[in-house]
Amino acid sequence: MRLIVAVACLLLVASCANIPEQTNAYVIPNSSAQPQQRVQLPDRDADPIMVVRKFIEDSGDTAMAEAYLTDEAKRLWRPDSQPTIVDDDFSTVPRQQAKDADPETASVEVKSTTKGRLDSHKSFIPQVKQDSGIVKLVRKDGQWRISETPNNAMIIPISSFTNNYRPVKLYFYDTSKEVPVPDQRFLPGSPLPSASEIISLLLQGPATGLQGAVHSAIPSSAVQRTNATTSTRDGATIVNLGMLGDQTIETKRAIATQIVLSLQDVPTTTVRLQVEDMPLVPDQPDWKVSDVQADGGRTTPRPGLNGMMVVGNRVKDLRDGKPIANPAGSGEYRVESAAQSVDGSQLAVVERLNNGEMQLRVGGLTEGLRAIQVTGTEMTRPTWQYPVASNEIGKEVWVVANNTINRAVRNREGTWMPLPVNQSEIEGFGKITELRLSRDGVRVAVVADGKLVVGAVVRANNSTDVAISAPKQLLPSITNVVGVDWLDNSRLVVATNSPTGPVWQVPVDGIQAQRYNLANLTLPLSSITAAPSRQIVVTDAVGMWTASDIGQVWLPHPQSQAQGPGARPFYPG
Incomplete structure (x- = not known):
């Protein structure tokens, strides 16, 4: 008998020694769940209003929120479905019970401002609206518990969401x-x-x-x-x-x-x-x-490209204020706005003609600029698509003329051709006064009737067809927007003429904005420019100001006094 036991032990040890670092088992859902923590139970004497408030406040932590539910409600509740994120200042209002209603039941109306929701991909979808729903409760063993939530779904205040969810x-x-x-x-x-x-x-x-x-x-x-x-x-x-x-x-x-x-x-x-x-x-x-390389180095301006500005209808160097060596800098063109390609080799300008019309001109930085068949009485500042191939120079520039999005593309023969953009999905947002392509070229940020809108740039395979898809207004609370630019591929900076927040940093999904320091800026603001690892530059009623961080006080740009409030700065892109 002892021999049998000894052999069995040896076999067990041998089998354990052969266990590999990972097994061939298939993926098990929720395998990454952390060890359960001890959940604090609700106050025994909490009334229906307090139970509902605490349930919603704790909803970012599923285990804590479930403590407020009855066993049946726990089975029906769908916390992982598509949670709704709301402002923190939601209301819980008791509903009048009928005279013959069971005294062991209660109803509470939840009124909230919806910010958006998480979809099945766990992406935040902005969707601002006023909402309300009824939460039902029952009293068991002297304690109120929630028996039914609206649509059995989850509502999470934004503070609980940011504390319990990770980007x-x-x-x-x-x-x-x-x-x-x-x-x-x-x-x-x-x-x-x-x-x-x-x-x-x-x-x-x-x-x-x-x-x-x-x-x-x-x-x-x-x-x-x-x-x-x-x-x-x-x-x-x-x-x-x-x-x-x-x-x-x-x-x-x-x-x-x-x-x-x-x-x-x-x-x-x-x-x-x-x-x-x-x-x-x-x-x-x-x-x-x-x-690995995050972007191949082609979407971000080189350190030697200082940026430029349009002042007095001329293009000047942003660092020293001198006109650039180009007809756009000498005054040959009456420049209203301009953009330098990401690689620095190309320049696009919006020129005002003698008849009041505007036209787009594009060409090499050290040569004359060709007039492109894109004209209009109103035109936004241009924006460049980065060179897709590593051996290319900038060959695609976008501009909005009379509220129509145009893109000019240079073909192999060197001819610039205007091509349309399908903008049907974005037209409902209003008149476009600013448009910026993201540095990776897959998104577009638009200012339309003072609203900030972001959409995707969809390019058809083996075709010149391009469309703006799935546009979304970000943060309707940010109003009177006058300018926007890409801080990087996932964050925007926004200039507004709102005294409560002239400059904001906004994530591309719009979940929550951060306000830059208010100090030293004087409304109205007229322009803003940004790029990775560079100072943000804004122009206000006095001149140009710079800042690098959210809390930093705005400091005068070295060229602010010389150029005045008419300067329109821009980084390559």
């Missing part, structure tokens, strides 16, 4: 399939993101608002073969995919870039990429963020 940037590719594009999502739970959750969202593809504008190198057939795990040997995050199909080495490296950039918020320095337990890229099993 995660997934990465896809622009039309060149070389430049990674951020796509922000929100995941509930602890401050540490789960690699499995992030990879699961990445495999589902881009958010609804970006579909058609971005692409994924990961085939739609791909799955997580096993849960993303942490190596017990060296702490690397192990991502094991399956059903990837036959892919070129270039595509595999593109897949690696997407995954590594998307896992930047995971507390790890190394990502071990596998397909069916084998390295995704045979000669490089492990990856770090330093192994």
